[in-house]
Amino acid sequence: MGIIKIEVEDILTLKKSHPCGCRQWKVIRIGTDIGMKCIKCGHFVMIPRQKLEKTIREINREGHTLKPIDAVIEVE
Template identity: 40%
Template sequence: MNKEFDLGDIVEMKKQHPCGTNKWEIIRTGADVKIKCVNCGRIIMLPRTKFVKGLKNILEKKEKNI
């Protein structure tokens, strides 16, 4: 699986959020990755290594306007 992700991408994580979904939007990248729950809007920040380990699938890629 290709684990290249960028800002605005919608990703699926291995563990489900307590609100019932496992879809997240990436809102910040760097040494840490900040993700926002698509269902309830909760924002969490994970170290990049933990994020990559928990990443299951990239559902939607954000279009890049060049």
């Protein structure tokens, strides 16, 4: 069992789009809940990590694009 490694400043592409039409979010805060800001309109949301992990399509980190499966950290 593992969790997806999410870092501050990552750009997440989600399965569903925000009402403004954008699917990309910038990670602002990390913890039990993940704080993200919409790239297009700047709306800020806090989403529980478990719920967010189910909706991630890809992670853009420092110019590299990762699929969620490539960013998993094994936890016992």
